[in-house]
Amino acid sequence: MNALLIIDVQNDFCAAGKLAVHNGDKVIRPINQVIPKFEHIIQTQDWHPKDHLSFASNHEGKSEYEQIVLPYGEQVLWPDHCVQGTTGADFHPELNTLHTQLVIRKGFRKEIDSYSAFFENDKTTSTGLHGFLSSLGIKRLFMCGLATDFCVKYSALDARKLSYDVTLLTDAVQAIDLNNSKDSALAEMKAAGVDFISSGEIDTALNG
Ligand SMILES: [Zn+2]
Numbered sequence: 001m002n003a004l005l006i007i008d009v010q011n012d013f014c015a016a017g018k019l020a021v022h023n024g025d026k027v028i029r030p031i032n033q034v035i036p037k038f039e040h041i042i043q044t045q046d047w048h049p050k051d052h053l054s055f056a057s058n059h060e061g062k063s064e065y066e067q068i069v070l071p072y073g074e075q076v077l078w079p080d081h082c083v084q085g086t087t088g089a090d091f092h093p094e095l096n097t098l099h100t101q102l103v104i105r106k107g108f109r110k111e112i113d114s115y116s117a118f119f120e121n122d123k124t125t126s127t128g129l130h131g132f133l134s135s136l137g138i139k140r141l142f143m144c145g146l147a148t149d150f151c152v153k154y155s156a157l158d159a160r161k162l163s164y165d166v167t168l169l170t171d172a173v174q175a176i177d178l179n180n181s182k183d184s185a186l187a188e189m190k191a192a193g194v195d196f197i198s199s200g201e202i203d204t205a206l207n208g
Pocket of ligand 1: 046048081
């Protein structure tokens with residue numbers, strides 16, 4: 001059984017958002033095109049309280065995109081983004097969310113960030129997604145959304161660790177690309193056994 005996992009296609013990661021990913025909006029068209037091919041569609045939603053520890057504004061003297069060390073490891077400090085209940089945290093209005101079966105919210109605990117759809121950044125706190133997928137017999141995940149080098153990458157790597165087959169839709173992701181993080185993310189995913197296809201190859205991939 002297959003599922004489509006749509007990562008964080010939210011206003012703040014798209015054009016004019018608080019943490020806009022370059023060309024972030026461009027993922028929407030290919031994602032909307034593949035949605036009808038799937039019976040199971042899951043979305044993630046970054047969902048932070050205002051005082052979240054991943055925000056540079058909550059660390060006096062620190063700048064945006066600076067890296068700090070928190071009890072669970074290294075953490076990039078971001079501009080405030082995807083604050084609970086704000087328009088920035090909403091899904092992009094052009095994304096087709098009608099068929100979404102489950103929304104996994106993440107990053108809602110003040111003291112811990114969550115890039116992956118499966119585990120928070122301490123790598124042990126589960127989001128519950130694995131249990132959901134397991135109970136439906138879903139073994140293969142097609143991934144898309146934002147951003148390639150953070151939430152998509154960590155979700156893909158965790159999915160591989162949990163023995164899912166993972167296929168990345170290469171034209172339905174976009175990267176933040178801090179210090180060449182896009183290329184290293186693609187290399188890490190490839191090394192972990194993630195398959196790469198374009199959204200135009202979806203029929204072959206699903207029927208092959
Ligand atoms: Zn976030």
